Every structure is written in structure tokens, then in C-alpha cells.
Amino acid sequence: MIDPRILRDEPDRVRAALAKRGLSGEAVDRALAADATRRKAIVDFEEKRAEQKQLGKLIPKASPDEKADLLARTKALAAEVKAAEAAQGEAEVAWKAALASIPNLASEHTPAGGEEDFVVLEEVGTPRDFSAEGFEPRDHVELGKLLGAIDLERGAKVSGSRFYFLTGVGAQLERALVNLAMDQAREAGFTEVIAPSLVKPRAMEGTGFLDQAADDVYRIEGEDLFLVGTSEVPMAAYHSDEILDAETLPLRYAAFSPCFRREAGSHGKDTRGIIRVHWFDKVEMFVYTTLDQAEAEHQRLLAWEKAFLEKLELAYRVIDVAAGDLGPSANAKYDCEAWIPTQGKYRELTSTSNCTDFQTRRLDIRARFSDGEQQRTGPIATLNGTLCAMTRTIVAILETHQQADGSVRVPAALQPYLGGREVLEPIVKP
């Protein structure tokens, strides 16, 4: 949730931010009204409670006559206190709900508008020109079959559409990518994490995934658990209800987990291959840092993502995602999109978001700062960034580095992770 103080002091700034996302400012008015109601209810309850405490103190010491009188008064008061407490509770819930309906404020540089209104920040590398090389590129489905790397038919048979098996060099490729990613992260000072992919509602809510993306989330039947769509969820909830020592920030984690997405509303989109699947594995960077450092850290996360894509020798571009496409938690988001030859366009491979204090407020995560001799607790920021999402990375590698005979050249940085292999050879003749 956003900072209630900003809402109270600068409601117009919040309205402007909502407009940037293409949303009305109605939520601001609702939240302000709920805040006023809540404060009044709190004062009312506290006054009644204080009076009740005063009377209660007198009872044990009172003489029998006084006692009867006191009991009568305090009995009547008890009902009022109870009612006031209930009213306060309700007002608090209403206020929290109103506040939760407001997404994070978009940053200065974030373009206004929706999905199509992104700004291209840079293009790195040159998309390979297959016509100049004199052969028609095969798509990853075909290459996956030739290499014995991706088995989509059996994926569908066993689990349904949008499922796959990685086999042989496909499975090796995933392991190699996981190791390359984890090694890069560890060398950069990240703590390696294997995170649970089932979480309680609190973790889902806290990260904002039950707001707009609720339809995309798998729930476990008969249990209060959800399958995560990214390890951002368990990693954000990792420090929930904690007060961190500001001295230890930034806390940088590289978390591996499977990711599950229902892909509701994307029927008919990317139905071929493993571009869009219900399950994939991912190494995600997740950082807790100070609000001051959040923006600089966002740039660092982007730099680590770029470094990884460059190790894989992929052509890609970086976009600044528009406000309407940020998701509720982020105030800014950069996507790295790799060139997919057979699609003739750039496709999202990684994404990094600065969530400022939006998630930490929901999850009750703070830090203790010492300003000279004064100690204070205050909000901190979370950021996340994909280091390597296996399926799409495999697609980009296979398609980009394929050769006319159906073999695939292994980028130098990946070779040590594949037993020194320089080329993946087809096991089926093209």
C-alpha cells in the first residue's frame, strides 16, 4: 500500500499518479473519507476505554455502597466500549481496503498510458540476419525436436496444453542456465536461495498478486495455499513482520523456484512452443534496500540482467514499461526483450521492478535506522528482477544460435556449464 501520509497531505499527487495509469481518482476520495471515519472511531473508543479503566480501578477499593453504584455505571459503559471497539475495527478494515485499492505511484520517468506506450531505452546487439546467411531459421519447437530437447506432445499428454518436458540437452541446458545465473548472482554478492513455491494468502496479498492478477494465480483446492507465479512472492514475504537492521541493507537474494501461471485471458496467445507455459523455472533477484537507494538499485538490477543476456550473446532491447502496465506494486519497471528470429520481434525475457515501500508496508517490514544518536524505524523498499526464466531463455538461445544443419552453437560463457560442449548436435536428422 502507499504511504498514508502522502495520501493525506498530497491527495492530488496520488490522483495524478492514478491518471497516469489510466485510472480515476475516485479511490483517493474513498480512502480519505475512510481515514476520517477511522480516526474519529479511534478517538471515540479510546475515550470510552480510558473512562472504563478509571472506574475499574476504583472497584476493588470501594466500600460496599460505592461498589454497587460503580458496578452499575461501569456495566453500562462496558456495552458502549464494546460497540466503540467494534466500530473502530470496522473503520480500520474499511480504511485498509480503500488504501489497498490504490496502486503504487508511478515514477517520474515512467511513461503514461498502457501496454503499447512503453519507451525503448536502448537496443543491444544486432538481430541475426538469416536471409544473408542463406537459410530459413527453424523455430524452437522444431529445434527442440531435432535436438531431443523439448517434448511438447508428451507434455500435453501428461499435463495438458502449455506443458512440456525438457529432455536430454534441454534438461542439461536448464541446469546449465540455473548454475550460470546462480554463479553470477553469488559473485555479485547475492545470497542463493531455493524458495517454496506454495505460499499462504498473506504472501500473495502482500505482493499485490491478488489484486489485478488474481485470475492468473493457482489455488490449492481445500487448502489455504497458492502456487506462486514468481519467487518474488516468497522472497518478499521472507522478512514479513520483521524489523531489519538498516546496517545490513541491502539484502540481496537470488532465488530459484518453479513458477506457475494460469495464463487466464491469454487463450490463443503464444500457443506454440514454450514461450507461454503454465509452469517454468526461474532464478529471480530480490532486494531489500533503503528508499534512498531504491532507484540506484533498480539500475543495478537492470545492469545484472543485461550482463546475463550478453553472456548468452543475445540481441535485445530494454523498454521502460508504461504506468498502466506496471502491476499494482511497481513504481517503475524495465523489461529486457530478446530478439526471437522466427517471430521477427523482441519478446520479454526479463523484467525488473522497483516496488519502493508498497510491498513492505503490506507485509509489515521495516528497518531500524540510527541517525546519529536517535533511533527510528522506517519503511524500506523491495525490488525484484528476473535473472533467468528458463523456458524463454532456452527459446532465445536455440533460435538465435542455430545453424543451417539444425545444430545450435553454445555461447562461450555457457560452455563450461555444459561440459565444455561448443555445439548441440541434432539427434534426429533434419
Place this chain on the structure above:
RNA sequence: GGAGGCGUCGCCUAGUCUGGUCUAUGGCGCCCGCCUGCUAAGCGGGUUUGGGGCUACAACCCCAUCGAGGGUUCAAAUCCCUCCGCCUCCGCCA
């Protein structure tokens, strides 16, 4: 899954049977001050978190907070119920 035990403001801990004197005890750690060649010791004070009032996001006052939520009661750390977590034993299992 079964049986039992436990959960107190950083850590440890008293209090729970017998509800009000709990404004939660004491120790350790930490912070401030005093004392002191220096250090240690000693002495005094402070030390949960969230919120509200008033405001300068200070000081001060108030409310809540004894794992969480409900209940009983004029009154709950204390009595009752539900849930969560941890520990021990049994069963099952990677």
C-alpha cells in the same frame, strides 16, 4: 495422522492454579549520565511495537499490545473456545 508439553515488551525469566495491588518482575545486553589517570567495577536513569491527540515526523498525554482471533466478566497475561508456531514421543514417508 495420534499423544503430550510450550509460546511473556532484544535474549533469558517471575507472574497463570487462587481474575483487580500487573502502570508485567528480575537478570543479561544495549543507550545516557555520574564517578574515575585510562579501562574495568560501582552508582543513577532509560531501553517493545503500532496507533491517536497536540504538533516541528521533538517533548508531552492517551489507547492498544503477554503467539493470533473470539468468548465469559464491571474487570483477563491469568478462566473458556478456535487457530497458528515450536519442542518431545509414536505412526508414515523423500
